[in-house]
Amino acid sequence: MNGISDRLIVLSRRDVLDLLTLPDCIGAVEDAFRLHAEGRTLGPGVLGVPGVGGGFHIKAAGLVGERSYFAAKTNANFPENPRRFGLPTIQGTIVLADASTGVPLAIIESGSVTALRTGAATAVAAKLLARRDARTATIVGCGVQGELQLAALAAVLPLQRAWVLDTDHERAQSMAARAAAGLRLRVQATRDLRAALRESDVSVTCTPARRAFVMAADVPPGMFIAAVGADSQGKQELEPALLASATLVVDVLEQCAEIGELQHVLAAGLMTRADVHGELSDVVAGRRPGRSRDDEITVFDSSGTALQDVAAAVAVYETARATGRGIEVKIDD
Numbered sequence: 001m002n003g004i005s006d007r008l009i010v011l012s013r014r015d016v017l018d019l020l021t022l023p024d025c026i027g028a029v030e031d032a033f034r035l036h037a038e039g040r041t042l043g044p045g046v047l048g049v050p051g052v053g054g055g056f057h058i059k060a061a062g063l064v065g066e067r068s069y070f071a072a073k074t075n076a077n078f079p080e081n082p083r084r085f086g087l088p089t090i091q092g093t094i095v096l097a098d099a100s101t102g103v104p105l106a107i108i109e110s111g112s113v114t115a116l117r118t119g120a121a122t123a124v125a126a127k128l129l130a131r132r133d134a135r136t137a138t139i140v141g142c143g144v145q146g147e148l149q150l151a152a153l154a155a156v157l158p159l160q161r162a163w164v165l166d167t168d169h170e171r172a173q174s175m176a177a178r179a180a181a182g183l184r185l186r187v188q189a190t191r192d193l194r195a196a197l198r199e200s201d202v203s204v205t206c207t208p209a210r211r212a213f214v215m216a217a218d219v220p221p222g223m224f225i226a227a228v229g230a231d232s233q234g235k236q237e238l239e240p241a242l243l244a245s246a247t248l249v250v251d252v253l254e255q256c257a258e259i260g261e262l263q264h265v266l267a268a269g270l271m272t273r274a275d276v277h278g279e280l281s282d283v284v285a286g287r288r289p290g291r292s293r294d295d296e297i298t299v300f301d302s303s304g305t306a307l308q309d310v311a312a313a314v315a316v317y318e319t320a321r322a323t324g325r326g327i328e329v330k331i332d333d
Contacts (some may be wrong), residue, residue: 055076
C-alpha cells in the first residue's frame with residue numbers, strides 16, 4: 001500500500017504523555033502555523049454541539065507536506081465532571097488519516113493532546129508577542145490546562161515568579177506547590193487578581209467563565225495576555241475594551257469571531273474583523289510584526305484550532321510508529 005500501513009494504531013493518554021514532550025509540541029505547532037501561512041493546510045473547520053451541562057466540538061484540519069495528514073478531533077467539555085463524577089473535564093478522540101489516500105492511521109486520546117497543543121500555541125504566541133525580559137506571570141484557572149500554560153510560558157520566557165488563581169483556592173495552592181517544584185519558580189496562590197496582574201508581565205486565562213473578569217484598567221503597559229478559555233459561543237474572560245485597545249492576534253480569525261473573545265468585541269461594536277492585527281500564522285511567517293514596543297499591550301485570542309491538533313497528533317503518531325508504541329487494530333476485517 002505504497003508504504004502506508006493498513007493497520008490502525010490506538011494511542012492512550014499515557015502513550016501521548018510519554019511520546020510528546022512540551023518542547024516538541026511547541027515546535028510542531030509553530031511549524032503548523034507556518035504551513036498555514038504558506039497555504040499548505042486543509043481547513044481548519046469547527047462544529048459545536050451543546051449538551052446538558054457541557055458540550056461537544058468537532059475540529060478538523062490537515063497538513064500538506066512530504067507526507068500529508070488529516071485529523072478530526074471530537075472533544076467533550078463538561079466542567080462539572082471532576083467534582084460530580086471524578087472524570088476529566090475534557091475527553092475525546094482524534095482520528096488521524098493519510099490525507100492523500102484517506103487511510104485511517106491512528107485513534108488518539110484527545111484530552112492530553114488538547115492540553116499540550118493549547119499550551120504550545122500560547123508559547124508560540126508568547127515568543128512573538130511578550131516582552132523578551134518577561135519574568136512574572138499570572139495564571140487564572142488551575143486545572144490541567146493552567147499547569148501546562150505556566151510550563152509553556154516558562155519554556156520560552158525567563159520567568160522567575162508566578163501568581164496562580166482559581167475559584168477553588170485549595171486547587172490553586174496545590175498547583176502552586178507542584179509548579180514551584182517542577183519549574184523551579186517562585187509560585188504563589190493568591191485571591192487578588194488585580195494585584196497579581198499589576199505585578200505581572202504576562203498572563204493566561206484558562207477558565208470556563210461566561211463573563212469578563214480581566215478589565216482594561218487592571219492591565220499594566222507592556223503585558224502579554226493569552227485568553228484561552230473562550231472556545232464556544234458565550235464564553236468570555238476579557239473585557240471587550242481591553243481587546244479593542246490592545247494589539248490583538250487571533251489563532252483563526254473567522255473562528256475567533258464566532259467562538260473566541262473576539263465575538264464579544266464585535267458584538268459591542270468596538271472592533272471590526274479588519275481591526276485585528278493578524279492571525280498567529282501571519283506573525284509566525286513574518287507577514288505581520290510581533291511586539292513593536294515595550295509598553296504595547298498584546299493579546300492572543302486562543303480559541304483552539306485544529307491546526308494545533310493535527311500537528312500534535314502527527315508528532316505523536318510518527319514517534320509511536322518509530323518506537324513500536326500503541327495497539328494495532330484492523331478495522332476492515
